[in-house]
Amino acid sequence: MVPGVYYSDINNIDSFENILKFQTxxxxxxxxIYEPVxxxxxxxxxxxxxxxxxxxxxxxxxxxxxxxxVQCGFGRTGTYWNIEQKGVIPDIMTFGKGIASGFxxxxxxxxxxxxxxxxxxxxxxTYGGNAISCAAASATIDILKTENLLTNVMVKGEMLKKGIxxxxxxxxxxxxxxxxxxxxxxxxxxNYIQNIVKKMNENNILILTCGNNGQYIRLLPPLNINxxxxxxxxxxxxxxxxxxxxx
Numbered sequence: 001m002v003p004g005v006y007y008s009d010i011n012n013i014d015s016f017e018n019i020l021k022f023q024t025x026x027x028x029x030x031x032x033i034y035e036p037v038x039x040x041x042x043x044x045x046x047x048x049x050x051x052x053x054x055x056x057x058x059x060x061x062x063x064x065x066x067x068x069x070v071q072c073g074f075g076r077t078g079t080y081w082n083i084e085q086k087g088v089i090p091d092i093m094t095f096g097k098g099i100a101s102g103f104x105x106x107x108x109x110x111x112x113x114x115x116x117x118x119x120x121x122x123x124x125x126t127y128g129g130n131a132i133s134c135a136a137a138s139a140t141i142d143i144l145k146t147e148n149l150l151t152n153v154m155v156k157g158e159m160l161k162k163g164i165x166x167x168x169x170x171x172x173x174x175x176x177x178x179x180x181x182x183x184x185x186x187x188x189x190x191n192y193i194q195n196i197v198k199k200m201n202e203n204n205i206l207i208l209t210c211g212n213n214g215q216y217i218r219l220l221p222p223l224n225i226n227x228x229x230x231x232x233x234x235x236x237x238x239x240x241x242x243x244x245x246x247x
Contacts, residue, residue, distance in 0.1 A: 011050045029061070031066050036069065036085075039070075039179070048085075064114075065088075069082060070095060070096045071220075074095060076098060077177035078178075098140075103133040152224060153177040156225050167234070169245060180220075181219075183216055196217070196241070199240045
């Protein structure tokens with residue numbers, strides 16, 4: 001809606017280059033913003049080669065790169081940041097949500113070239129530096145290390161993927177650590193998806209939808225999820241799918 005904002009097709013470098021050729025001029029582009037793994041968009045991961053090509057082009061034209069790791073960052077996909085898996089280093093990165101285990105905290109980091117050129121007191125916020133949220137984040141970082149949660153993210157993510165694929169009615173699973181998107185054979189029936197989410201919630205299991213029409217199911221379980229939690233989800237989800245199969 002904002003003028004001067006353009007959207008590239010995901011994992012299509014030709015689409016990205018066409019924007020710079022036909023819709024705008026590289027010298028007029030301030031920055032390129034991307035989610036390494038799209039959250040609301042459907043749990044779609046940017047391909048490593050695509051992302052590296054984008055970074056190369058941005059470097060050529062001195063365009064700032066910004067990685068949005070608010071949803072996919074801080075261990076969610078099995079590494080502290082998903083860009084580690086893609087082998088790129090953005091100029092700016094945003095993060096939030098899980099870093100303080102539910103307490104309101106978000107942050108922004110940038111390279112020294114950018115930070116050294118920001119005026120004094122330029123960056124700020126109403127709740128900047130909240131003591132309780134910062135303490136929660138510090139404790140979260142300690143737990144992430146001491147309880148080896150990054151390994152747990154990978155192991156439990158694979159466990160959930162394997163179990164979900166064995167459930168009739170599941171068409172595909174897009175799994176990146178514990179950031180998981182489910183596509184059902186009836187995903188085009190939005191009411192069907194909404195009814196499944198509602199029934200799961202009634203069984204005390206909270207799940208979300210994603211995709212441009214809410215056609216996919218999104219799983220973002222706690223990083224310390226255990227085997228019992230995984231099995232409870234799988235058995236409940238299987239029963240709910242079976243329940244609505246008749247409808």
